[in-house]
Amino acid sequence: MSNTCCTESIKMPHWADGILATSGGPVYRVSTRWTRRDRVGQVRSRISTFRMAYTVEPGIYAVGNPSRESEIFVSANYKLSFDILRRELKGLNAWILVIDTKGINVWCAAGKGTFGTEELVSRMAKTGIAGLVDHRRIIVPQLGAPGVDANLVKKESGFRVYYGPARASDIPAYLSSNYTATREMRTVQFRLIDRLILTPIELNPLLKIIPVFAMAVLLVFGLQPSGIVFMSAFTHGLPIFILGVIAILAGTLFTPVFLPFIPFRSFAIKGWLAGAILIFPYLYYIDWLVPGKILMTAFSFLFFPMVSSYLGLQFTGASTYTSLSGVKKELKIGIPVYISSGIASLVLLVIYKINEWGIV
Amino acid sequence: MIYLKNVASLGYDPQKCTGCGRCVEVCPHGVFFMQDKRAVMGERDLCMECGACQKNCPFNAIHVNAGVGCANAVIRSIATGSEPTCGCS
Numbered sequence: 104m105s106n107t108c109c110t111e112s113i114k115m116p117h118w119a120d121g122i123l124a125t126s127g128g129p130v131y132r133v134s135t136r137w138t139r140r141d142r143v144g145q146v147r148s149r150i151s152t153f154r155m156a157y158t159v160e161p162g163i164y165a166v167g168n169p170s171r172e173s174e175i176f177v178s179a180n181y182k183l184s185f186d187i188l189r190r191e192l193k194g195l196n197a198w199i200l201v202i203d204t205k206g207i208n209v210w211c212a213a214g215k216g217t218f219g220t221e222e223l224v225s226r227m228a229k230t231g232i233a234g235l236v237d238h239r240r241i242i243v244p245q246l247g248a249p250g251v252d253a254n255l256v257k258k259e260s261g262f263r264v265y266y267g268p269a270r271a272s273d274i275p276a277y278l279s280s281n282y283t284a285t286r287e288m289r290t291v292q293f294r295l296i297d298r299l300i301l302t303p304i305e306l307n308p309l310l311k312i313i314p315v316f317a318m319a320v321l322l323v324f325g326l327q328p329s330g331i332v333f334m335s336a337f338t339h340g341l342p343i344f345i346l347g348v349i350a351i352l353a354g355t356l357f358t359p360v361f362l363p364f365i366p367f368r369s370f371a372i373k374g375w376l377a378g379a380i381l382i383f384p385y386l387y388y389i390d391w392l393v394p395g396k397i398l399m400t401a402f403s404f405l406f407f408p409m410v411s412s413y414l415g416l417q418f419t420g421a422s423t424y425t426s427l428s429g430v431k432k433e434l435k436i437g438i439p440v441y442i443s444s445g446i447a448s449l450v451l452l453v454i455y456k457i458n459e460w461g462i463v
Numbered sequence: 464m465i466y467l468k469n470v471a472s473l474g475y476d477p478q479k480c481t482g483c484g485r486c487v488e489v490c491p492h493g494v495f496f497m498q499d500k501r502a503v504m505g506e507r508d509l510c511m512e513c514g515a516c517q518k519n520c521p522f523n524a525i526h527v528n529a530g531v532g533c534a535n536a537v538i539r540s541i542a543t544g545s546e547p548t549c550g551c552s
Contacts (some may be wrong), residue, residue, distance in 0.1 A: 140508055214513065214531050214549055248489035248515035249529065266488045284488075291491040368467050370534070420533030420549070424492065426512040427530030427547060429467040430537050 116159075117154040118189070127231045132165040135193040141186050148183050150303040157182040158206040163230050164189075167196035171237040174278070176267070177244065179204040179212050184323040188244075191271040195278075198235060202226045214251035220252045224259045226227065233261070242267045242282075245289060291423045296357045305355045305414075313348065320344045323452070328460050332438045342389050342399075346382055350407040354414025359421075370425070371437045374415020378408035397456045406448035409441055471510035472528040477501060480522035487527060489515035 115122070117140055119131040148154035166189060175198045185201060202222050204212035212218035222241070227233065241262040243251055246269055251266035268277045268288040277284050310369045320343050325336025358365065358377045365373040379436075382403060386392050391400045409453050416433060419425040480502050486495040487502060492509040495502045497514060502524075508519070514529025532551045541545035 211549055213515075223533050245489060245515075248519055249513040251518070253485060254521045269491055278502065286496075287494050289490065290493050350547055353519050366532070368465065416534040420531070420535050422532070424509070424511050425466050425532030426471050426510060427532050427537070428470040428472050428512060428528065430532045430534050432467060432470050432533060434537055434541075 112183075118186070119164075123222065125163075125235055127163070127167075127234055128226075130165050131168075132161045133189045133199065134322065135166060135189050135191075137190055145186070146184055149300060150307060154181075154183070155207075156206065159185045159201055159438070161201045161203040161226060163232055163235070164199040165197075166192045166199060167194075169196045169198050169235075171235065173197050173236065173397075175200055175232060175236065175241045176242060176274075177202060177247065179207065179209045179218055179247075181206050181208045181212075182441065184208045187271050191274050195275075198232065200230065200232055200241070209244050210246040210249075212441065213247045216250050218300075219250035220248045220255050220259075223251060224256060226408070227260050227262070239263060240265055240282075245269045245284070246291070293362075293423045295360065297423070298362060302356050302359050303386070305418065305421065306351075309351050309355060309414075313351070316347050317344055320347070323456075324458075342385075342391070346403055346407050347410070349381050349385060350378050350410040351414065353381045354411035355418070357381060358411065358415040359418050362418075362422075369433055370419050370422075371412045371416045371433050374418075375408045375412035377415060378411025379404065380451065381411075382407050398451055402448050402451040403453065405444045407450075409444045412437070413441060466511070466532070467510050468508055471505050471507050471512060473504070473510040473512070473516075474526040475502075475504040476524050477503075479522045481522055483521060485519040486516040489519050491502075491515070500505070521541075 115131065118134055120134040121132040122129045123132045124415070144157060148157045158180050159182050173196050176188060176192065177200050178185050180201050180203055185199070188199065200295045203223070203226065204217045207215065207217060207294065209218055227241075233239075239262045241256070242265045243253075245266045248266055253263065253266070256262060256264050267274060268284040269291050270288070273284065273288040277288065320340040321336045322331070324340035325331040325333060327335055349386060354377065356373045356439065358370070360376045361377070362373065365376055367373055367376070386400060386403060391403070416437060419430050419433075475546065481500065482497070482500040484497055484502070487497055491513065492511060493520055494505055494507065494509050496505055497503070511532055512527050512529050514527055517525045517527050517529060530547055533547070536547040536549050539550065
């Protein structure tokens with residue numbers, strides 16, 4: 104580290120491997136390798152609310168030994184966005200400009216406008232990045248484009264925006280082909296691994312609901328004219344509890360994973376089908392698909408696929424190809440259906456209880 | 464993957480296009496492509512209404528009701544009477 108300074112007096116972030124003196128002051132030189140801490144951070148941010156505070160300080164960073172001709176790459180101040188970029192810049196000499204997106208990833212922040220023209224232009228001015236380079240090019244991630252007006256950036260900063268590829272891993276190819284990306288490099292995918300990686304964050308909040316659901320089931324099925332009977336709660340309630348867990352998994356795990364293979368384009372229908380298909384074998388197993396169990400079987404098919412449908416619909420937020428107009432259309436039809444099947448299943452449940460208690 | 468048919472609000476006026484290619488550059492679903500130095504709108508059903516093309520078209524040739532295709536955001540907007548915005552991080 105010949106060109107570093109001050110490493111003794113300043114505690115560097117673990118992902119920095121030096122400090123570079125520039126005409127605008129010292130900047131951290133970042134490592135292009137992930138350490139164990141970075142990997143653990145990625146996992147934690149993908150499964151929990153840990154990601155809400157997983158940030159890096161906005162500003163300028165160096166990769167390698169950048170010169171006045173080196174490229175400037177823009178990133179969000181969500182640590183994972185920053186990590187993915189620096190990892191893909193291995194072997195390059197470049198500048199990274201991290202803008203303040205309140206710790207949100209590039210694409211989501213662009214949708215909100217926090218990854219946007221205003222923040223980009225003002226961060227460029229604040230950091231004085233124009234003084235570090237002789238060219239006037241700035242490489243903005245393509246997925247930041249919903250928030251960035253390239254023409255306005257040019258007008259206000261003098262820099263021409265070059266939209267990089269959709270995935271950081273295509274950056275070397277993008278640079279070697281003179282700032283052009285193929286259609287494939289511009290297109291967002293939604294492969295199995297992309298979908299799978301999104302499921303823990305959908306499942307996580309539901310795990311907290313399961314105990315509440317279990318209590319409700321115990322109460323409803325344990326409630327007898329003689330008081331709350333635990334045996335009754337258990338034997339009658341257990342299938343309902345298991346069906347509920349199946350419905351949750353159908354909506355938040357099965358639907359995302361098998362998304363392209365479940366018929367229909369609507370996420371609500373996909374979720375409903377997943378729920379109906381998955382509860383079927385269980386109902387068969389517990390021998391509910393018989394005339395004597397008609398009430399609870401009808402209740403099961405009304406209620407549980409509806410839950411899966413609702414949860415499947417929630418995955419539109421994580422998906423990479425659903426539109427606002429489409430989601431509005433799904434809800435316009437979906438909400439009345441959910442309300443009516445919710446009421447109908449409640450009525451069936453009440454009839455079941457009345458029968459059980461022998462009131463009529 | 465393609466979402467619902469005939470719902471995307473994407474509109475394009477080829478008369479206003481000067482062929483700068485920005486829309487082709489920013490679209491994450493390859494809706495636009497270049498042909499004879501002009502942008503052509505291909506399959507509209509691929510559009511997710513992110514709004515990048517509209518934002519980056521210097522000649523206002525593209526219009527789309529941009530927003531997030533997120534059920535949670537839409538449900539919250541119905542409940543609160545505000546615009547649907549992504550509440551996740």
